[in-house]
Each structure stands twice: as C-alpha cells, then as structure tokens.
Amino acid sequence: MNKVDLVVVSDHLYTMTGEGVGYIEDGAMAIDRGRIVAVGRRDEISKEYEGEKALQLKKKAVFPGLIDAHMHTGFGIMRGLAQDTGNWMMYGLQPFDNVLTENERNAGSKLGIIEAVKAGTTTLGDYETNMEFVAGFIHRLGARGNLTHMIREAEKRVYEPGELYLFNRDLGERGLLRNLELYDKWHNKDNGRIKVLFGPQGPDFVGRELLERIYDLAEERDTLVHMHTQQGDRETYQVQKRYGKRPIEWLKEEGFLGERLVAVHLTDARDDEAKVVARSGAGMILCPGSIGIIDGIVPPSVAFQEAGGNVALGSDQAPGNNCHNIINEMKLATLFNKIKYTDPEVMPAWRALRMATIEGARAIGLGDVVGSLEAGKRADFIAIDLEKPSMSPVYSYPMRNMVPNLVYSARGDEVCLSAVEGEIIYRDGKFMNVDEDEIIGEVGVYPDSIGKRASGEFFSINGTNAVFMKEGKL
Amino acid sequence: MNKVDLVVVSDHLYTMTGEGVGYIEDGAMAIDRGRIVAVGRRDEISKEYEGEKALQLKKKAVFPGLIDAHMHTGFGIMRGLAQDTGNWMMYGLQPFDNVLTENERNAGSKLGIIEAVKAGTTTLGDYETNMEFVAGFIHRLGARGNLTHMIREAEKRVYEPGELYLFNRDLGERGLLRNLELYDKWHNKDNGRIKVLFGPQGPDFVGRELLERIYDLAEERDTLVHMHTQQGDRETYQVQKRYGKRPIEWLKEEGFLGERLVAVHLTDARDDEAKVVARSGAGMILCPGSIGIIDGIVPPSVAFQEAGGNVALGSDQAPGNNCHNIINEMKLATLFNKIKYTDPEVMPAWRALRMATIEGARAIGLGDVVGSLEAGKRADFIAIDLEKPSMSPVYSYPMRNMVPNLVYSARGDEVCLSAVEGEIIYRDGKFMNVDEDEIIGEVGVYPDSIGKRASGEFFSINGTNAVFMKEGKL
Numbered sequence: 001m002n003k004v005d006l007v008v009v010s011d012h013l014y015t016m017t018g019e020g021v022g023y024i025e026d027g028a029m030a031i032d033r034g035r036i037v038a039v040g041r042r043d044e045i046s047k048e049y050e051g052e053k054a055l056q057l058k059k060k061a062v063f064p065g066l067i068d069a070h071m072h073t074g075f076g077i078m079r080g081l082a083q084d085t086g087n088w089m090m091y092g093l094q095p096f097d098n099v100l101t102e103n104e105r106n107a108g109s110k111l112g113i114i115e116a117v118k119a120g121t122t123t124l125g126d127y128e129t130n131m132e133f134v135a136g137f138i139h140r141l142g143a144r145g146n147l148t149h150m151i152r153e154a155e156k157r158v159y160e161p162g163e164l165y166l167f168n169r170d171l172g173e174r175g176l177l178r179n180l181e182l183y184d185k186w187h188n189k190d191n192g193r194i195k196v197l198f199g200p201q202g203p204d205f206v207g208r209e210l211l212e213r214i215y216d217l218a219e220e221r222d223t224l225v226h227m228h229t230q231q232g233d234r235e236t237y238q239v240q241k242r243y244g245k246r247p248i249e250w251l252k253e254e255g256f257l258g259e260r261l262v263a264v265h266l267t268d269a270r271d272d273e274a275k276v277v278a279r280s281g282a283g284m285i286l287c288p289g290s291i292g293i294i295d296g297i298v299p300p301s302v303a304f305q306e307a308g309g310n311v312a313l314g315s316d317q318a319p320g321n322n323c324h325n326i327i328n329e330m331k332l333a334t335l336f337n338k339i340k341y342t343d344p345e346v347m348p349a350w351r352a353l354r355m356a357t358i359e360g361a362r363a364i365g366l367g368d369v370v371g372s373l374e375a376g377k378r379a380d381f382i383a384i385d386l387e388k389p390s391m392s393p394v395y396s397y398p399m400r401n402m403v404p405n406l407v408y409s410a411r412g413d414e415v416c417l418s419a420v421e422g423e424i425i426y427r428d429g430k431f432m433n434v435d436e437d438e439i440i441g442e443v444g445v446y447p448d449s450i451g452k453r454a455s456g457e458f459f460s461i462n463g464t465n466a467v468f469m470k471e472g473k474l
Numbered sequence: 475m476n477k478v479d480l481v482v483v484s485d486h487l488y489t490m491t492g493e494g495v496g497y498i499e500d501g502a503m504a505i506d507r508g509r510i511v512a513v514g515r516r517d518e519i520s521k522e523y524e525g526e527k528a529l530q531l532k533k534k535a536v537f538p539g540l541i542d543a544h545m546h547t548g549f550g551i552m553r554g555l556a557q558d559t560g561n562w563m564m565y566g567l568q569p570f571d572n573v574l575t576e577n578e579r580n581a582g583s584k585l586g587i588i589e590a591v592k593a594g595t596t597t598l599g600d601y602e603t604n605m606e607f608v609a610g611f612i613h614r615l616g617a618r619g620n621l622t623h624m625i626r627e628a629e630k631r632v633y634e635p636g637e638l639y640l641f642n643r644d645l646g647e648r649g650l651l652r653n654l655e656l657y658d659k660w661h662n663k664d665n666g667r668i669k670v671l672f673g674p675q676g677p678d679f680v681g682r683e684l685l686e687r688i689y690d691l692a693e694e695r696d697t698l699v700h701m702h703t704q705q706g707d708r709e710t711y712q713v714q715k716r717y718g719k720r721p722i723e724w725l726k727e728e729g730f731l732g733e734r735l736v737a738v739h740l741t742d743a744r745d746d747e748a749k750v751v752a753r754s755g756a757g758m759i760l761c762p763g764s765i766g767i768i769d770g771i772v773p774p775s776v777a778f779q780e781a782g783g784n785v786a787l788g789s790d791q792a793p794g795n796n797c798h799n800i801i802n803e804m805k806l807a808t809l810f811n812k813i814k815y816t817d818p819e820v821m822p823a824w825r826a827l828r829m830a831t832i833e834g835a836r837a838i839g840l841g842d843v844v845g846s847l848e849a850g851k852r853a854d855f856i857a858i859d860l861e862k863p864s865m866s867p868v869y870s871y872p873m874r875n876m877v878p879n880l881v882y883s884a885r886g887d888e889v890c891l892s893a894v895e896g897e898i899i900y901r902d903g904k905f906m907n908v909d910e911d912e913i914i915g916e917v918g919v920y921p922d923s924i925g926k927r928a929s930g931e932f933f934s935i936n937g938t939n940a941v942f943m944k945e946g947k948l
Contacts, residue, residue: 020946077867080875083882084808084822095872115863119885289809293882296812296820323864323883332809334558335763338770339813345938346770348558350947387914389589390797393551395921398569398929399939400948401554408557408767409797411593411885440861447869455872464819465873472494473824474874 004032006422007051009042010383012061012402016358016372021350021403025396027062031379034191034421039373055424057383057417061391061402063353064373065122065380065418066326067360069146070226070264070285070314074100074128076115077108077446079318084464088294088320091463094158096319099453104446106133108318110439114431116315116324117143119412122380122420123361123370125285125314127199127226129178135186135194141434142425144380146364148199148226149182151175151214153206164241165204172210176217183221192369192378193421195223197262202228203247204238211256218260224365225256229263229277232295236268248273257282262364264314267291271303278309283363286355288332289323290316298340301333302347310367312360313352330356330407349407379422388414478506480896481525483516484857486535486876490832490846495824495877499870501536505853508665508895513847529898531857531891535865535876537827538847539596539854539892540800541834543620544700544738544759544788548574548602550589551582551920553792558938562768562794565937568632570793573927578920580607582792584913588905590789590798591617593886596854596894597835597844599759599788601673601700603652609660609668615908616899618854620838622673622700623656625649625688627680638715639678646684650691657695666843666852667895669697671736676702677721678712685730692734698839699730703737703751706769710742722747731756736838738788741765745777752783757837760829762806763797764790772814775807776821784841786834787826804830804881823881853896862888 013027028045030037038045075093077100082092105128113124113134123144126134131147138145153172154165179198187196198218200206205228206214218225230236230247239247248269251257257280264285266274277284286301301311313333315324330352337347354360361371370380386394386402390409395401406414418426425432459466468474487501502519504511512519549567551574556566579602587598587608597618600608605621612619627646628639653672661670672692674680679702680688692699704710704721713721722743725731731754738759740748751758760775775785787807789798804826811821828834835845844854860868860876864883869875880888892900899906933940942948 018946020942021948023946023948079867079883080879081869081873083878084819086817086819088818111863111866118863289882292809292813294818296816296818298813318883321882322879323885325864325883325885328885335766335806336809336813339766339772339810342770343560344562344768344770345558345560348938348942348947350942387911387918389585389592389910389914390799392585392914393553393917393921395555395925397922397925398932399555399943403948404557405554405796408763408795409553409792409799411797411799411802411887413885413887436863437861440863440866443867444861447867448871451869451871458872464822468494468822468824469873472492472497473822474495474497474877 001050002048004030004037004049004051006031006053006055007045007049008055008057008062010057010060010062013373014061014063015039015374016064016354017374021353022372023400029373029379031422034378036373036375036377036379038375059386060383060416061386062381062383064357064371065382065420066120066356067123067312067371068116068121068315068324068326069125069312069360069364070287070316071112071124071126071324072128072317073109073112073126073134074105074130075108075317075319076112077104077443080322082319083293083322090158091461093319095454095457095461096450098157098457099450102130104450105130107443107446109134110137111443112318112324113137113141114434114436114439116326117418117426118415119325119327120382120415120418121326122382122418123366125364131182135182138194139190142420142423142432144370144420145194146197146366147182147186147194148197149175149179150199150201151179151206152201153210165238167207172206176210176214183223187223191421197224197226200225200227202231202235203251204235208254215256215260224262225260226262226264228265230269230273231265231267233268248276252276265291266299267295267297269300271300274300274303275307278304278307284309284311285314285363286311286333287314287316288329288336290321292332292336294320298336302337310359310363311355312363313355325412326356327406327410327412334407349404352407353403380420382415383417384414385416390414475524476522478504478511478523478525480505480527480529481519481523482529482531482536484531484534484536487847488535488537489513489848490538490828491848495827496846497874503847505896508852510847510849510851510853512849533860534857534890535860536855536857538831538845539856539894540594540830541597541786541845542590542595542789542798542800543599543786543834543838544761544790545586545590545598545600545798546602546791547583547586547600547608548579548604549582549791549793550586551578551917554796556793557767557796564632565935567793569928569931569935570924572631572931573924576604578924579604581917581920583608584611585917586792586798587611587615588908588910588913590800591892591900592889593799593801594856594889594892595800596856596892597840599838605656609656612668613664616894616897616906618844618894619668620671620840621656621660621668622671623649623653624673624675625653625680626675627684639712641681646680650684650688657697661697665895671698671700674699674701676705676709677725678709682728689730689734698736699734700736700738702739704743704747705739705741707742722750726750739765740773741769741771743774745774748774748777749781752778752781758783758785759788759837760785760807761788761790762803762810764795766806766810768794772810776811784833784837785829786837787829799886800830801880801884801886808881823878826881827877854894856889857891858888859890864888
C-alpha cells in the first residue's frame with residue numbers, strides 16, 4: 001500500500017485524457033505533494049493507495065480545474081460601464097479607465113479573480129500592469145496564475161481615428177523592465193503555481209525592435225509571448241500604415257509567429273490568416289463574450305482548430321463582457337459558432353470543455369502541467385454539484401448528459417469545490433484563504449469617487465451610455 | 475395615513491414604466507391585496523402609506539418579476555439529452571420523448587419551474603399536454619402561470635423528411651377538449667394568477683378547419699392563441715405542400731394573424747414576413763438559446779420590433795437549450811443580435827430587460843397585469859443581491875451599471891427574493907411553498923428507467939450523441 005497525501009473519490013470523473021472527455025465512473029485520484037500520482041476506478045486506486053486525507057465527492061462530477069486564459073481583472077472595478085456601444089474603448093472605457101488609481105485596479109483584480117474561481121476557474125491568465133499585486137493575491141488565494149505584464153510603446157491610451165500611434169521608447173523599456181522583474185520574482189514560484197509570460201500589447205502598440213527583444217528574452221527564459229493579435233480593424237489599419245502589410249502577414253515575415261506565441265482574439269483575422277497562425281504552432285485565445293459584446297464578431301477559432309491549432313478560452317474584462325465566468329465562455333463559444341455557421345454540430349459541448357481544460361492548457365504552454373487529470377500532472381480540479389436544478393437529472397445510459405449540462409445549463413454556482421495542487425481553495429461558497437465579503441465591501445467603496453472623476457469626460461464624449469442615462473434607459 | 479398590506483423599500487427600484495427602465499432611487503411600493511397601490515420615492519410613499527408588513531431591501535435592486543413566455547417544462551426530465559445535433563427532433567429528442575410517462579413529464583415540469591423561479595421568472599408561459607398538473611403545481615408554488623394546452627392533429631410524432639403529415643381529426647378534437655377543460659377549470663383562478671391560452675401546435679400540425687374553431691373559441695373566451703409560427707423549414711415545407719404558400723402568407727390570407735395571436739419562434743421567417751406579423755398586432759416570442767442550439771439561427775425579432783411589434787423571451791425546453799434561466803435568455807438575445815448584425819448597439823441591455831418585463835407582458839396579453847411596477851398592476855417583483863461579485867461594484871453616477879450587469883454578468887443566483895401578488899414565494903435560496911430537495915430527489919429517480927426504455931431507439935438511430943458516447947466524448 002502506497003501512502004499519499006490525499007485520495008479523491010467521485011461518482012463521475014472527467015479526466016479529459018485521450019481525444020474526448022476521458023470519463024471514469026466511480027473514479028478516484030491519488031494525490032501526493034500536489035501532483036496526481038494515479039487516476040482510475042475507485043476499486044483499483046483504493047487497493048494501491050492510502051490517503052492521509054480522503055475527499056468523498058458523492059453526487060458530484062469532478063473535472064480538471066478550468067482555465068481562463070486571458071483576463072484583465074483590474075478592469076473589474078469598471079464592471080458594466082462599457083457595453084452596447086460602438087468604439088468601445090473611446091465611448092465606453094476611456095472616461096473611467098483614465099482616472100483609475102492603482103488601489104482601484106487592485107480592488108478590481110481581487111473582485112474579478114474571486115468571481116472567476118467561484119465559477120470553476122483555477123488557472124487565471126491575467127494580463128495588465130498591476131501583476132505584482134495580482135501575483136501576491138493569487139499566491140495568497142492558492143490559485144494558479146499565468147501572468148503577463150502588459151508592455152506598450154504607444155504613448156497615448158486613445159488616439160483619433162486614422163492617427164498613427166507615436167511610439168515612446170522609454171515607455172516600452174519601462175514596461176519590459178517591469179515584465180522582467182515580475183518574471184524574476186514570480187516565475188515558477190509557489191512550486192510552479194505561478195508562471196510569468198511576456199506581454200507586448202499588440203503589433204500595433206509595440207515596434208519591431210522591441211518586439212524582437214521581447215521574443216529573444218522569452219526564448220532565453222523559456223516562457224511565452226502573450227499578445228493581442230489582429231484584434232481589430234484599428235490594429236490592422238495601424239500595421240498596414242506602418243509596415244504595408246496586414247498584422248499576421250507582417251508577424252509571419254518578421255518571424256514572430258511560432259510556438260512561442262499565444263495569440264489573443266484574432267478578431268479581424270480571416271480564416272486563412274487564422275490557419276497561418278495555427279500552422280506556425282502558436283496557440284490562440286478566444287474571448288467569445290467580450291468580442292461578442294464589443295464588436296459583434298465571432299473570431300475564427302474553428303478555422304484555427306481545423307488547421308491543427310489549440311484554442312483556449314478567456315473572459316477578457318468586466319467592462320465589456322461583463323463577467324469572469326468561464327462556464328459562460330464555454331457556452332458562448334459553442335453557441336456563437338453554431339450561429340456563425342448556421343450549424344448546430346460545428347462546436348459540440350465536449351469541444352468547448354476541452355478548450356477550457358486540456359486544449360486550453362496546451363494553447364498557453366501548460367499542457368504538461370494542468371488541463372487533464374492524469375499521473376504526473378498537478379492536482380487542480382473542481383467538483384460540480386449534480387443536485388442543482390441546472391444539472392438535474394443525471395443520465396449515464398444510453399448517454400451521459402453532464403458535459404452538455406455543464407456547458408449549456410450551468411450558471412456557475414454548481415461549482416462546489418475547487419482545489420489547486422491538491423489543496424482545497426474554495427468549498428461550498430467559501431474561500432479558504434481570502435474573505436469574499438471583505439473584498440466585496442472594499443470594492444463598493446470606490447465607485448462614488450471614480451464616478452465623480454470620470455463624469456466630465458463621460459458627459460463631454462456623450463457616448464451611447466451617456467445618452468441612455470439621459471433617456472432613462474439605465 | 476392609508477393602511478396597506480405591505481410596503482416594500484429598496485435602494486434601487488426599476489419600475490420599467492415609460493420608454494426606458496423607470497428607475498427610482500431609494501424607492502418604495504405600497505401593496506394591498508396583491509396589487510400595487512402606489513410607487514415612488516421612499517419619503518413620499520412613507521408619508522402616505524403604512525404597511526401591516528414592511529420589506530426592507532437594502533443593497534438590492536428591485537425589478538418586476540421576469541416573464542418566461544414560452545416553455546415546455548415537462549421536457550425538463552430530458553435535460554441535456556438533445557443538443558449538438560442536426561435534426562434535433564429525430565436525432566435528439568425522439569428516443570427519449572417517445573418513452574416518457576405522465577409522471578416523468580410532471581417531475582420534469584416541477585424541475586423546470588423551480589429552476590426558472592430561482593433565476594427570477596415569476597410568470598411561466600408553459601405549453602404542453604400536462605398543463606392540468608402544471609396548473610396545480612404553479613397554484614401551490616404561488617407563481618403566475620400563462621398556460622397553454624398543446625393541440626395537434628398530426629398523428630405521428632415524427633415523420634420522414636418530405637412526408638406530408640396525416641391529420642387525425644379525433645386527435646385534434648381531444649386536444650381541443652382538454653384545452654377547453656383546462657380553460658374552464660383554471661382561467662382567471664387564484665385571483666387571476668393563472669390564465670389559459672389556446673395552443674394549436676403550428677400551422678403545419680393543425681388543419682385549417684380546426685384552427686378556425688380554435689380562433690373562434692379564443693375570441694368567445696377572450697383569450698389568446700399561442701402558436702409556433704414559421705418555426706422552421708419543416709413547417710414551411712408542410713404548409714407550402716398543403717396550401718401552396720409560406721406559413722405567414724397563408725396565416726395572413728386566412729385571417730389568422732392579428733392581436734389574438736402570440737407567434738412563437740419565427741425561425742424561418744424573413745424580415746419582411748416578421749414585419750407582416752408585427753403589423754397585424756400579434757405578439758412574438760423569441761427563444762434565443764433554444765433556436766441557437768437547435769438550429770444555429772437568430773430569429774428576426776429586431777425586424778419585428780422595428781415594425782412596432784412586442785417581443786417576449788422564452789427558454790423553450792431543457793433538452794435543447796438546456797436551461798430555464800430567463801437572465802440567460804436576455805443575455806443571448808442581445809449577444810446573438812449583436813453578432814447577427816455585427817453591431818454592438820443593435821440590442822442594448824435595457825431592451826432585453828424590457829423584453830423580459832413590460833414588452834414581454836404586452837406580447838402575451840398581460841400588459842395590464844404585470845411587467846412593470848405601477849399602481850393598479852399585480853405586485854410581482856424580484857430583488858437582485860448587489861453584493862454578489864457578478865453585480866459588483868454598483869455605480870449610480872455618471873451612469874448606472876445595474877441593468878447591464880443583470881443582463882450580461884448575472885448568473886441567476888443573484889435573485890434573492892421573488893414575490894407574486896405581493897406574496898413572497900422564494901427567498902435566500904428557499905421556496906416558501908414547495909420543497910426543492912424533494913423535487914430534485916424525485917427527478918433523480920427516473921433516468922435509469924427512461925434510459926433503458928430509450929436505448930433501443932437511441933442506438934438504432936445512431937445520431938450524433940450516440941456516436942459521441944461511443945467515441946468517449948460525453
């Protein structure tokens with residue numbers, strides 16, 4: 001008998017190994033020092049392993065912890081302030097984003113992160129300029145972080161339509177320096193729970209020379225480049241104006257496509273361009289809710305997958321999504337693509353679940369670490385309460401309905417337990433290591449002051465939401 | 475000082491009166507004998523009215539109870555058994571639907587109804603053949619029912635492609651008789667809480683003569699005809715083959731369009747056809763999730779609204795949606811239309827909220843009864859907990875973000891209180907009059923037996939989900 005830290009037993013274990021969902025009925029996992037040692041049927045595992053602790057998950061289904069690969073959690077403090085408008089950045093975000101303090105962004109990050117974990121996310125792909133704070137919070141919370149410091153050379157946050165962005169070399173250098181500091185301090189810390197990636201904001205926001213240096217540094221440090229790529233017509237315009245080529249064409253010619261790249265959005269990419277990125281070995285992150293709300297567009301993830309690429313899912317940001325709920329992103333990924341192709345079969349539920357687990361892990365360089373429940377991987381898993389109305393009833397024969405119901409019916413509150421590296425971080429609505437009420441309370445302190453500071457610009461721009469306020473529609 | 479049964483006080487009251495959301499800060503409602511007597515600012519109401527009971531809703535937003543206008547709750551027992559497949563009815567639903575008992579359908583109805591109420595629905599537009607049971611359950615639960623017995627003459631449940639449906643006059647007669655019995659027993663019962671409509675399944679499933687009789691009876695009894703209308707290419711094919719016209723064209727010529735009709739789906743209707751229906755005075759019910767999953771189509775609700783028509787929202791059924799969560803339908807209505815038109819402004823959050831409240835009420839003949847919070851209407855309302863992460867933080871200036879967050883961010887568990895006719899029926903996760911655990915327990919008893927009975931047909935059809943099971947994808 002092998003002694004291990006923990007044996008987890010569940011009626012339904014979805015390992016996500018193989019080409020499907022790797023289902024095991026009446027399954028068990030032996031976990032030791034944060035790693036999965038063995039997975040199998042309960043009777044097999046219980047013969048070989050004895051856990052110092054046991055976790056019985058009756059009437060629950062266990063899945064790998066879900067991966068939200070691209071988030072700007074700091075924006076969480078602006079939830080619901082930017083949607084239903086064209087020119088999202090100028091008409092929606094800008095008046096508020098321009099006035100935020102570091103404390104306010106950090107409060108937003110805490111909010112977005114606990115919201116995401118409550119809906120089943122265990123790996124958080126956060127991407128902003130307050131990552132030092134976020135790393136500390138994720139460290140405390142016990143979740144997994146795949147963090148990126150945003151680097152940009154474009155000087156102003158907002159430009160007039162048609163204006164070529166002016167690059168400020170110092171700004172880029174400072175961003176890169178902070179990304180490096182973040183890397184040196186946090187990469188592979190917490191037993192590898194936290195990884196740090198490099199974050200050029202996009203081919204429009206960073207010049208060629210800096211981009212080359214970033215790629216060189218990423219290679220030297222064996223980490224990835226996490227970059228918004230052909231994320232909209234504004235980017236396409238900038239890159240065409242500067243280099244005479246569309247972004248993906250330019251990135252390819254300059255040698256910036258490849259396995260080191262995690263390409264976010266591809267909103268403005270044609271199918272053939274998405275396939276070029278996929279064939280280069282890069283991963284893609286699809287943010288269905290955010291791009292749906294902001295642009296009314298369904299990015300070419302299906303073409304990317306057809307070309308053999310791996311696609312992860314992301315919730316992007318709360319002003320313009322407006323939530324960090326990866327179950328919602330799974331649902332929207334499938335539904336939006338069914339509509340895009342007028343084809344109910346084009347993206348089934350299990351495919352979306354793979355995108356939020358093993359396929360997503362591969363897309364962001366964590367394919368050997370998480371995304372499936374198998375020996376050698378870290379023990380990140382969640383349990384879904386099958387006695388919630390949204391998951392009832394449960395069928396096992398002639399077909400199992402738990403995956404379609406998780407993707408299409410679940411709301412988020414079915415997640416009753418989350419564990420990272422074998423440690424429970426959330427259970428039955430409570431966090432083990434942080435205080436949700438305290439975070440919600442803190443977040444509530446800021447809106448009055450933010451609103452006052454933002455109101456001048458908000459009313460002078462007079463965007464869609466300003467008009468809605470005047471018309472009594474908000 | 476006027477004595478009333480109840481005074482409700484809330485930080486944020488969305489009355490849905492006027493053209494927008496009718497917001498009142500620090501608002502109150504006086505309620506007596508199930509009706510709203512007065513609505514206004516708290517200081518005004520408290521000067522004039524004294525409640526026998528008081529309900530203080532701090533850090534909550536109050537909205538009219540939401541309306542789910544079209545549901546087949548009995549199908550709830552088959553949740554998650556029919557999706558990700560073409561030919562939904564044959565490949566998805568049929569093997570299971572063919573073997574269900576009345577008890578199983580009734581258990582499904584209880585499940586679907588509690589699920590809907592937990593997500594903010596107070597008016598349930600249920601539509602099936604087990605409405606006598608549903609009426610009794612809604613009566614006990616305390617919710618509002620807008621119930622329709624389904625009438626059909628088409629003999630078989632499933633036909634081969636291209637086969638003209640064979641009408642069985644007796645079947646139609648029996649259906650009509652049961653609809654009439656339901657009407658006589660339940661219409662306007664419970665102080666008007668339950669209404670009964672007439673339910674010809676569709677212009678393809680019911681012949682001209684029976685349809686005429688149904689319309690005459692509906693007029694005689696001053697109720698509405700609730701009918702699937704141009705709901706898919708199969709219907710269009712049947713009506714064209716039988717009458718030489720497309721369904722809406724035929725309905726118009728026969729005099730079946732008009733204020734007495736509530737037209738469901740319009741999946742296969744062109745914009746110009748939707749406008750014809752709207753201009754006739756009929757209401758429309760849009761079921762975004764269901765039609766998205768089943769057909770990958772976004773029905774022409776925007777055209778319907780442009781022509782002046784009122785559109786309600788519906789969750790349809792759990793096998794092929796897969797949930798009864800009207801907040802989800804609000805979100806999908808807006809997002810799907812943004813994508814359909816590649817336009818983030820085409821359907822803002824407040825419009826979807828109107829569809830789930832006042833516009834929806836008008837579409838289904840309840841415009842004078844519910845859908846807004848104003849004197850004279852029934853006191854159906856819900857409270858949203860603003861301290862959930864998904865609703866945080868709350869902004870009031872320079873714009874309010876509660877409506878966008880309810881529509882785009884809320885999951886359903888933000889609904890912390892529901893009241894119908896001034897009586898609380900659900901609060902803090904508990905139903906007052908029914909036992910959720912008991913219902914979930916009962917529902918869990920049936921799948922083994924249903925699965926065994928359905929398996930023969932399921933495997934012989936060998937549809938998409940049978941293949942997925944073999945491939946380990948479920």
